[in-house]
Amino acid sequence: MSDVSFVRTEMLPEQAPPASEVGLIGWAKHNLFSGWFNSILTLVSLYAIWYVLSGVLPWTFQSVWNANSLTECREIMMATWGSTHGHACWAVINDRWLQLLFGFYPSHLYWRPILALVLLLVALAPVLYSDRVPSKLLIFTAIYPFLMPFLMWGGTIWGPISAALGFVIGWGVYSALSKQLSELIGMIGSAVAALIWWLLLSSYFVGALDSILPIGIEAVQSRQFGGFMLAILLGVVAIGVSLPIGVVLALGRQSDLLIVKYMCVGFIEFIRGVPLITLLFVASLLLNLFLPPGTNFDIILRVMIMMTLFSAAYMAEVIRGGLAALPRGQYEGADSLGLNYWQAQRLIIMPQALKISIPGIVSTFIGIFKDTVLVSIIGLFDVLGLANAIRADTAWNGIYWELFAFIGALFFVVCFSMSRYSMYLERKLQTGHR
Amino acid sequence: MTTLTDPPKEQFRLSMLLYDTRYRSATIQVIALIGFMLLAAWIISNTIQNLEALGKPVEFGFFGESASYDINQRLLEYDSRDSHLRAAFIGLLNTLVVAVLGCITATIVGVMVGVLRLSNNWLIARIMTVYVEMFRNVPVLLWIVLAMAILIEGLPAPNAFRGENPTASMDLFNSVAVTNRGVYIPEFLFSRSLGDVHLFGASSLRFDISLDLIAFLIVLGGSIFSMRKVSAWAAAKQESTGDRPKTWHIQLGILFVPLIILMAALGFHLGYPELKGFNFKGGTHMRNSLIALWLALSLYTAAFIAEIVRAGILAISKGQTEAASALGLRPGRTMRLVILPQALRVIIPPMISNYLNLTKNSSLAIAVGYMDITGTLGGITMNQTGRELECVLLLMLVYLCISLSISAVMNWYNNSVKLVER
Structure with missing residues (x-):
């Protein structure tokens, strides 16, 4: 019997995968053209992207930056490109950006809101990045709530x-x-x-x-506040004050004390059931009626109070979700250690409940920050109110895309960074075994 | 013999109110209640004093007075001689119209975007991410005002449709006119109409119900009932014999034939908008304010709904999809029969709160001049009569009722679809 069998003794060298499976082509085949439906979707989206970009890019970059009115803008466009369509007139932003940012705040005092903002970031740093910033800075965080009004109002x-x-x-x-x-x-x-x-x-x-x-x-009157500064001011105050109130309300709603519980439930459900704009009406029209005759305190403070109450109710619901998600054993464990109510809340319950509710808390923050534009409806000159005033101005009558793109970009930057930060925080605090 | 004596009865001491946990909770509650009542009494007495100083006692008589302002977008007939109550009622209906339209559109767009964000197609998933982030991170009021500005400044005026060489033309086979004064769409007309029923006589809440609509709904209800019967019959047949008879053509027939017969009997035709004089006449006129509000609210809320749908689908473990594939289900059926029914349980509660948010955000109508309940009761009526307290409190009450009823209905629905465990 002749030995015809062949046994390979060494491995074959690894071969390169087929060209259609690797690189750009392979990626496109798997991610863009994996079937007829996906191919159609890809083509449609490519067309949509091209359509949008072909409009937006020339509009953004072939634009007029220096002009005193829309008519002047249009004349420059006519002279340069031969048409007034498809070109932005950023001159309006160039002309009014300081007003859009600061409202009617005295221009020689612009350093004060800017300093307040910078110090805000410093004060937030030990809270937001507790692992990288020395915790001694927390003393400054405690001082900041008193420093900020001093800087803003003087x-x-x-x-x-x-x-x-x-x-x-x-x-x-x-x-x-x-x-x-x-x-x-x-x-x-x-x-x-x-x-x-x-x-x-x-x-x-x-x-x-x-x-x-x-x-x-130098003192600055509240009616001189405006622009994006006002949005940040209202947002920061509402966010900062509503978190502790929200925690208290959530604890009240979860508590065994019947009367306290129903007072909290009533407050939360009432606030959540009405739109913010009605609460702002209360701030602008009714709050003075509720206070002793003769008290007349300023509209920005009244708006701050109502916005804080509004966001506190939402915050309470978010935190209650976190409290409800904690296993019963955590409460019982705290009891068995002999901790009293506040110790148990502070050391065991709240750290975990707040961690669970971070995404909800941050989205409430984002929501309340976005809702600050509603103050333009009750006549405060926040960034949207100023935009409406600029549009009503004869020089800029008829302009809208540029203004709204600018305002939208301001809000987008702040809100988007908040949501990214919450994702970072969630990852950092992630202790689950998954 | 030993005697058992009761332990000495503990005497109640005043300090136990503070130190004994059995009594302390009562103490806290009583203190909280007293504090709350003091606060309420303080506010009420302040309000009474302030109102007396202003010479405006609380009363609701102004509701009967003539409103003397016009509401241009309305469902029911109304003119400026009608009362403030009637104006508020029209405003309430306007709120409900935009809320219902918005919720439906937002759900459709949101579900589509949410599913497409999870698509295998890299490009479409990225585009949808951009859409969601763009709408979620910019205030809804900005979108509403922008939509209004685009509609007013960007669309052709009615006179652009006129003349030998019009610069604008009507869309959809000459039936829809999109102008800067609003969109004109064809209206439903019946040449042999059954007429209307007038409810509530001449009171402020009077409204007419078209009998044609009622007839349409009755026939539609009957058809749907019969379609259910047919599918029940098909299911029974499948149980007993193993094959399911094809019923889709019967179903379609049952659905459409009676409706078409009814429409023909009533003499259904469309009334097209036509350019007459300076403006379009005929057809249904949807004002810019309504369209801007509707578009902006639904696109904004859709971004949130998309995230909810995506989270709901992601919450279903991958094993479910794999098991469905192992059973030989196609991706579409996997989605419909396995994933969605489970995902709905996760999706519905946050969806409810988004519907509520949309309804509450519809109060921003006041920024574009759409006359909803905020624009009528909380806007012109309040400014004309100067009764801030009554108007704002009633406005809050109305929204509270709307919110509570939406959440009641949706919670009932949620309870009926949720999986029953243990």
Whole structure:
């Protein structure tokens, strides 16, 4: 029997995959033309992209940057390209961008909102990037809420200081009373003491100190606020204040205390059931009716209050979702360790619940920031109100794409970065085993 | 003999209100209640004092007065001599119109975009991502105002349709006119109409219901009922014999033949818009404000719905798709029979809140002059009568009722489709 069998002793060299499966062609075959339906979709989308870009790119780049009115813009377009269509007139932005950003804020004081914004980023850094920034900066974060109004509104420095003193007094009363008597009395006492300070005593304190030691910077009236600055101001205040209120409301809604629970439920459902614009009507028309006769405080503050309450209700629902998602065992574990209610919330429940609800919290932030443009309806000159004023101006009557593209881009940058940050945070805090 | 004595009964002491957890919760609640009542009393007394100083006691008599303003986009007949109540009612209907139109369009666009974002096609998935991010990150009010500006400034005026060489022409076989004063679409007319039923006499809530519409709905309902019967019959046949008889042609016949007969009997025809004088006449006129609001709201909400649909589909584990493929189901049927029924459970609750958001956002109509409930009750009526308190509170109440009823209906639907576990 002759030995005809052949046994290969060495491996064949690996062969290159077929040309249609690798590289650009392979990728296109798998991702763009994997079937007749996909091929049609690809062709249609390519046509759509070409159609949009062929309109938008020349419009954006073959544009007029220097002109004093739309008619002048059109004349330049006629002279340069022979048509007025398909060319942007960015001159309106060039002419009015400072106004769109700052409203009627005095131009020699522009450094103040800019400084406030920069300091805001500094104050946020230890919160947002807690692993990279030294936590000592948190002291600055605590000071910032009092520094910001001082920079924006100006006036005497004693106002913010006395507001801060209210918190110090409240804390002092709390720590004294809770040691002596009970925690509950401490909390009530501190709230009462702080309220008495703010409502009754602080005005005398400010007046007295201001006459002795007048330190301050030039005051700016609220009606001079406007533009994108106003959106950021309202957004930051509403976001910053609504988070703690939202936590309290969510805890109230989850609590066993029936009356507290139903008060929170009523508040949350009422606010969530009505549109923000009606709450802004309340701010502009009714809030003064609800306060003692003669009080008249400024419209921006009233709007801030209503927007904060509005976002707090949404925040409460988001956080309640996080609380409900925690397994029952976490609560029981905290109880079995002998932690009291607030300790359990602070050390066990809230860190986990807040982590679960990060996406919801950030989308509430984004929502409230976008909703700040609604103040243009009650007559504040935010960026949209200014855009409407510019469109009504005879020089720029008839312009709209350029203005709205600019405003849209401003909002897009802020909101998009917030949503990307929330994704980063989710990944960073991800501890699940998946 | 030992005697068992009860442990000494604990005396109630006042300090137990603070230190004993059994009583402390009651203490907290009583304090909260007192605080709340004090706050409410303070606000109410302030309001009464302020209103007295202004000389405006709370009363709702102004609703009977003549409104003396016009509402150009409306479903029911209304003129400026009608009362404020009637104006508010027309406004409420306008709110509902734009909310319903918006919800339907947003759902259709949103589901399509959400599914396409998960497509294997790289290009289309990217385009849809751009769409979603673009609409989600820019305020809806900006979209509404922009849509209005485009419609007013970008579209041809009615006189561009006139003359020997018109610069604009009507679309869709000369039946739809898109102008800067609004869109004119053909209207449904019946030459042998059955007439209307007038409800509520001459009161502010009066409205007419077309008998033609009722007849149409009755016939449609009957057809759908019979179609159900036919498919039940087909299912029974499949149970007993194993093959399913082809019924689609019967179904189509049952659906359309009675309707066509009814339409012919009523003398159905379309009334086309025509250029007469300076403007179009005939047809249904949809104002720019309605179209801008509808488009902007639905495209904006669609971006959110797309994300919800995408998340819902992604939430279904890959094993489900693989199991369906292993059973030999095609991708389309996998989606329809396996993925979607499970994904719906995840999708519906956030969808409800988006419908609610759309309805509440429709109050932004006031920015483009669409006369919804905010534009009538919270706009012109409030400015004319100067009754801010009554108007704003009623406006809130109306929206609260709309929100609560939408969420009640949707929760009922959600309960009926959700999977029953354990």
